[in-house]
Amino acid sequence: MSTATLPSGTHVVQELPFKWKVQGTIFIIGGLGFMFDAWDVTLNGALIPLVAQEWGLDRPTAALLGTSNLVGMAIGAFLWGGIADRYGRKNAFSLTLLMFALFTVLGALSPNFGFFVAFRFLAGVGLGGCIPVDYALVGEFTPARYRGRVLTAMDGWWPVGAALSFFVSGWVMATSNNWRLILVVMILPAFMVYVVRRSIPESPLYLAAKGRESEARAVIDQLVARTGAAPREYVIEQAELPKTPRWWEQAASLWRHSWKLTATSWLLFVTILLVYYLALTWLPTILTEAGMAQSASFFATAVMALMGLIGVVIAALLVEKIGRKWLLGIFGPLSGLVLVVVAQSLDVPATAVGWILVFGVVVQVAIPVLYAYVSELYPTELRASGFGWASTMSRFAAGFGPLLFAALWPVVGLSWLFAGATALVLLAVLFMAKFAPETRGRELC
Helix, strand or coil: CHHHHCEEEHHHHHHCCCCCCCCHHHHHHHHHHHHHHHHHHHHHHHHHHHHHHHHHHCHHHHHHHHHHHHHHHHHHHHHHHHHHEEEEEEEEHHHHHHHHHHHHHHHHHHCCHHHHHHHHHHHHHHCCCHHHHHHHHHHHCCCEEEEEHHHHHHHCHHHHHHHHHHHHHHHHHHHHCCCCCHHHHHHHHHHHHHHCCCCCCCHHHHHCCCCCCHHHHHHHHHHHHHHHHCCCEEECCCCCCCCCCCCHHHHHHHHHCCCHHHHHHHHHHHHHHHHHHHHHHHHHHHHHCCCCCCCCHHHHHHHHHHHHHHHHHHHHHHHHHHCCHHHHHHHHHHHHHHHHHHCCCCHHHHHHHHHHHHHHHHHHHHHHHHHHHHHHHHCCHHHHHHHHHHHHHHHHHHHHHHHHHHHHHHHCHHHHHHHHHHHHHHHHHHHHHHHHCCCCCCCCC
């Protein structure tokens, strides 16, 4: 058989059978990093009222805690996404979590609010790389016919991490009344996951795209053997090593590749995740001010996050049948509308909590589909940076959103704030409907 008729190594990887001991292990290890991302983001909602009480802060000042952490994640998302595209997924895969763990230790030792904000920012820079790097790596190891379900299922780790964050916060405050211990509990498993991540191989799609043929063949042959697939001949696509781009060149390359895809990615990430982050950041405070005990508000928000597992299952079951665009178009705006209903129900806390649980399900149908969709819109050489920049934009919006939310809350009220966020989501999905393709069943390139 001539080389012209041989399949590519990339094609071989994407046609392998899915085995839990092979691709499933990468899914689990990648998902644990995603879990810590959720844990840390969610932690802002628990920490804001606690540090405000300890250091006597007003609501807008306390909101700087969430802003610093999320802006750090925004910067980390494009920094680490670019590092993953230039120097490999494997190194970025483990170093992101190590940086997060080290600065979280320092955060737990902070003597004042200023130091705490700075360390939360730096921890965010580390953890912000987890989502783009993890999604790129897991997606590139996953066979094409399973990729939509696997990438969608990745978001199942998010409600687990978010629920653990609020459950641990409620338990720590009920038993020790020391918010610093909340950070300590999170650090130990993060270090353990860092050690495990060192055993993950480099992405064969990345190695092939970089022209590192012998390394790519070694990983592909190992995958073929471990999955029990029949050995076959293949070719490795040669690629000229590109010059390492600066961050603004990286962003420009995404817009040159396709302004429609990049605008779609950024708009969807900014609007849908803004709705979710606003809920995570302020729901404990909203419920407390509505008359619920602080520990009870933590546990109610934890159950909301855990209910997201139902949403992830729904998304995984529907994503290959209905497609990415329809699910985003329906469940993105619907999640914002549910929060409007929550705001209207606060006079009856039990009813509000019921709608909060509904929100936990609805929003977690949209978010995993969003992550899968955006990770499929770009080619291999731009996948991590494309996802990373979209994530960066969402973190900036979610970082400064709570500040604006805190300032406007007493002026326009919760209902109108959530209604405005819903309108932004609707505009984003309409843009997607017109300018972006459906990626269901498409092979990664």
